[in-house]
Amino acid sequence: MLARSFQRSKGLLRTTRALSSRAGSSIPFVPLVSETGFVGAVGNTPLLRLNSLSKETGANIYGKAEFLNPGGSVKDRAALYIIQDAEKRGLIKPGGTIVEGTAGNTGIGLAHVCRARGYNCVIYMPNTQSPAKISHLKLLGAEVHPVPAVPLADPNNYNHQARRHAESLDNAVWTNQFDNIANRQAHIETTGPEIWAQTDGTVTAFTCATGTGGSFAGTSRYLKDISNGKVQAWLADPPGSVLYSYINSGKLERTGDGSITEGIGQGRVTDNLKPDLEIIDGALHIPDADTIRMVYRLLDEEGLFLGASSCLNVVAAYDLAKKLGPESTIVTLLCDGADRYAERLFSESWLKSKNLYNELPPHLLKYVAFD
Ligand SMILES: Cc1ncc(COP(=O)(O)O)c(C=O)c1O
Numbered sequence: 001m002l003a004r005s006f007q008r009s010k011g012l013l014r015t016t017r018a019l020s021s022r023a024g025s026s027i028p029f030v031p032l033v034s035e036t037g038f039v040g041a042v043g044n045t046p047l048l049r050l051n052s053l054s055k056e057t058g059a060n061i062y063g064k065a066e067f068l069n070p071g072g073s074v075k076d077r078a079a080l081y082i083i084q085d086a087e088k089r090g091l092i093k094p095g096g097t098i099v100e101g102t103a104g105n106t107g108i109g110l111a112h113v114c115r116a117r118g119y120n121c122v123i124y125m126p127n128t129q130s131p132a133k134i135s136h137l138k139l140l141g142a143e144v145h146p147v148p149a150v151p152l153a154d155p156n157n158y159n160h161q162a163r164r165h166a167e168s169l170d171n172a173v174w175t176n177q178f179d180n181i182a183n184r185q186a187h188i189e190t191t192g193p194e195i196w197a198q199t200d201g202t203v204t205a206f207t208c209a210t211g212t213g214g215s216f217a218g219t220s221r222y223l224k225d226i227s228n229g230k231v232q233a234w235l236a237d238p239p240g241s242v243l244y245s246y247i248n249s250g251k252l253e254r255t256g257d258g259s260i261t262e263g264i265g266q267g268r269v270t271d272n273l274k275p276d277l278e279i280i281d282g283a284l285h286i287p288d289a290d291t292i293r294m295v296y297r298l299l300d301e302e303g304l305f306l307g308a309s310s311c312l313n314v315v316a317a318y319d320l321a322k323k324l325g326p327e328s329t330i331v332t333l334l335c336d337g338a339d340r341y342a343e344r345l346f347s348e349s350w351l352k353s354k355n356l357y358n359e360l361p362p363h364l365l366k367y368v369a370f371d
Contacts, residue, residue: 038116041070042080042109043190047198047331052301053318058326061317063334064195067306071112072105073336075263077190078183078214079109082175083117085182094118096171101125101159103211103263104133105336106177111140122165124158129262132340152267179271183214184221191215192222195331204328205232207284207316208335209264209309210243213273215333224279232281232324236316236332238309239288241265243273247283260288260354261308262341289359290315295338295345296364307341310334346370 034040045068050061066074086092097120098110107123114121121142125134126149137144145165147158154160159178166174177183195203206223210216220233237244239256243266246252252268259265269277294311298304306314313332321330344350347370351357360368 038070038112039080042076043069044194045069047195048302048304048334050298050302050314050317052297053314053321057318057321059321059324060329061314061321062199062329062331063304063310063314063317064191064198064331066333066335067310067337069109071109072340073108074191074215074333075102075105075335076109076112077186078177078212079106079113081182081186081189082177082180083110083113083119085180085185086173086175087117091173092119093171096120096173097122097166097169098175099124099162099166099169099172100175100177101157101162102177104129104137104340105263106212107137107142107144108133108140110175111137111142115141122162124162124165126158130341130344132343133262136340177214178212181272181275183212184218184272184275187215187218188222189218191219191333192226195219196223196226199329199331201227202329203227203231203331205234205281205320205324205330206332207234207236207320207330208313208333209236209238209261209286209316210266210270210273211263211309213266213270213276215335217273217276219333220279221276229279232320233276233279234316234320235280235283236313237283237285238265238291238312239285242267243269244283244285247277247280255285256287259291259308260344260356261291261312263335264309264312284316284319286312286315286319288354288356292345292351292356292359293361293364294318296360296367299338299367300364304334305338306334307336307338308345310336343370 045065047062047064053061069076098114099122101124111121123142124145127146128149150157163174166172208216223231238259238261240258242252244255291312294315317330317332348368
């Protein structure tokens with residue numbers, strides 16, 4: 001069992017070997033104290049061994065519990081770095097406004113950090129996103145604009161609307177998470193080092209899906225560099241995204257139609273992903289049927305209540321474990337919890353509308369809680 005605690009001191013990530021195991025140790029686990037409040041509590045998430053999948057494959061499969069970030073998702077890391085970067089570059093002054101185009105989780109992270117730092121927060125998002133995320137943003141005091149989901153080439157795409165909104169205000173910044181590489185830097189400086197330390201440098205491969213690409217690119221870059229190229233980096237891609245095709249054939253072509261996952265899948269190579277294309281070892285296309293089965297399996301076998309992008313990541317880790325064989329150690333990200341999507345993922349009528357209800361094995365149907 002690998003267990004470590006972390007402390008950041010003067011910008012350095014210092015790892016301290018803590019307690020070899022919480023269970024069975026007489027010393028209690030001591031969580032960090034954040035003298036900087038919310039922002040100091042971002043990151044340093046536990047690494048969870050996924051026991052049933054590890055046992056089945058003979059590999060060590062771990063998920064990083066990003067849903068335990070204080071804003072509830074992996075995107076807290078990017079939100080914090082993006083705002084700190086804007087402050088360092090003098091783009092925003094106290095009382096200013098942060099404007100972002102986001103499928104939701106970056107917005108939630110930004111809304112928290114904005115409250116903690118005294119900024120206004122304005123969010124543009126595609127109106128296809130789950131209603132729970134929209135209400136959540138409003139509850140955090142953000143001004144939310146759900147707008148029709150149109151391609152990036154359309155001037156009314158949510159990102160262009162966010163940029164124009166910021167340009168229309170004084171003391172405002174469009175944080176541009178897709179091409180702002182402060183996002184990737186968050187994972188180079190935090191997620192990657194945490195995984196390396198938590199696995200004692202034994203990680204064999206890292207995999208996750210991409211939205212902006214910041215999590216995948218930054219974490220992969222750190223793990224590649226620290227391991228002298230030994231750690232493999234596999235991009236996991238949902239239906240409707242172009243990256244699986246791009247990595248395999250160099251063509252930006254969609255594989256499959258849309259997906260039930262939210263926050264992942266891409267139609268282009270973002271500036272966050274571009275610098276790390278050369279270090280990618282391969283790509284995995286994960287169909288929605290595999291993802292939804294994993295949503296229910298992880299709940300049933302591991303007690304984990306996770307959103308669809310996390311479960312797609314776990315399917316990718318599981319597929320990779322079978323590819324790389326027993327003894328390998330695969331790490332992925334558990335990006336957020338299922339509560340933001342529960343009315344969809346656990347609804348019989350919604351699952352049927354996506355032709356996914358019949359994909360669930362009969363013993364898991366008891367978890368379909370809504371009509
Ligand atoms: C639930 C969820 N999973 C995964 C991602 C992808 O993370 P990244 O933007 O770092 O590629 C996002 C991005 O918003 C997300 O909301």
